[in-house]
Amino acid sequence: MHRVAPIRLLSQKLSSRAIHQLKPPGPNILRGPSSTRPTIRTLPLRYIQKPAAMSTTTATQTTAQTVGTVRITAENMQRLFPEINTSLRESVASSSELEGYDEEQVRLMDEVCIVLDEDDKPIGSASKKTCHLMANIDKGLLHRAFSVFLFDSEGRLLLQQRADEKITFPGLWTNTCCSHPLGIPGETGDTLEAAIVGVRRAAQRKLDQELGIPAKQVPLDDFEFLTRIHYKAPSNGIWGEHEIDYILFTQKEVDLAPNPNEVKDTKYVTADELKEMFQNPALGFTPWFKLICETMLFEWWGSLKDLSKYTNEKEIRRM
Template identity: 70%
Template sequence: MSTTTTATTATPAITAENVTTLFPDVDPSLAQAFSRSPNGPPARDSGELEGYDEEQIRLMDEVCIVLDENDQPIGSASKKTCHLMTNIERGLLHRAFSVFLFDSQKRLLLQQRASEKITFPDMWTNTCCSHPLGIPGETGVEFEAAVQGVRRAAQRKLDHELGIKAEQVPLEKFDFLTRIHYKAPSDGKWAEHEIDYILFIQADVDLNVSPNEVRDTKYVTAEELKQMFQDPELKFTPWFKLICNSMLFTGGRNSALKSSSSSRETGPFTPLKPSVAGPTDCRKLPAGSLANQSSGSAQTRCDVSEPWSKLRSLFLSPALWPY
């Protein structure tokens, strides 16, 4: 009886030196205009986007910041290029942000993504989730510049999606908490692979929602959010579930998060040691395909210096904790 051994080739790490060889649609310069990536065709000319909403197709031409695994910008590429699962399976990584906005009653503003969205349509998520663009003011190489860049992007997208004006969410009010590195499938064609900067802000705001971006909004207490998670009819984005389950709802008793030596002031980005990582903690992303993962699941790692102490004190009173 003969046996056949199939050799597997490891995916190389994406670096500034090889990124354009591996992904020809990536542009190595970072100061692009607010338009499509010049190395790729317009998204509307792409067969992958046939049948989707015209405005959402147009937005797939926006220029995302391509990163190496240390969160260093090494190029730029269209939103379409960055979200194709075929590219993500080969390691293409980009920068993102997630905003948690609380009102003066300490309720979290959620949004349900519009049905027109190409990735994760109709799913509930935190207040705003998007990308800083490869443009001046939003691209940061050094850590503090990167944080300021995502603050500017957050202000821009809160207006675009929810109609929240900049004067109601000034840049200095956004508090950076941590970064998470995760990847998650949306469907068989699209996925996310991001280093996601987590911001929170407390503000009472006026909403003028864009129906092409947002299907519904809802302010919730911690207890109401937990009840939403128990409703099998509701679907949530993978990054939102990750943040709530790994950090927000575990509180200061998450020893793995406490064990991280990463500093948000200096900005090193190192995975947690496997020896301290529990089943729901952030960790270095495992190798392997997303193809067999369900939509809404995620693989992650994170760096934390203050594990949500400010966010938890704002959002959750001790009486609401389950212990």
């Protein structure tokens, strides 16, 4: 009988292609919120190069092999495998910043946002939580967002009051829908044209999720892209916004079924009625909505029947 030498990994560094080809069975690599480091599953032998001299008989008789590896920890994971996204580990870790918040809103903080440079070029991705912590915003972390302004056939703007369960800017009045395209295929775009397609898809998705508006009532091509605004605003001592926000207009008659975990109230308003709301000290408004209202909203609103001279602006407006 031939003696079999222990199998050794040829290299500790895996290529991106090799990592994507490895599909070991089983659920998430993390065992639950109590884990402090990922558990890496042992690779099946078929993923490891066999010595050329191994015979069929020997391979059959050998039921287990010892694989020499470096111990993988949360601290050295990125150094050894830069292709691996560690957001899963971060999402299950305990977070004092999120203690006491609504369970569903905490879950949504794991959504992956598109991280940008100041020219709106995607340079990475990070969790919604990471992107909205003021500690990161103060260091310059910037992500992509969108704001939908939906008008009815009479030209009234649909407003929503954010639910009290929201982690950022709870209870404040704002435009129809404001959220983020996700770092997923179909919603990420490197060019302006591709990014517009991505935010339209995200807008359609979130109008349904927040307000119960069926996708068929807001076709993608009916969202008119006007411009982008770059702004930064704190919510409280912990949370805030730092976004390049895509402004989308659409005029539709829609059915509403608001999600109470997202939306506290809705109302259609004329331009004059909105101006009156701003005079009421008992009402609060999101910072991006106030910025848009103070600059261009009422001019755009007055040209609702023909927005052609305002659409597809290339320059980013810095607020």
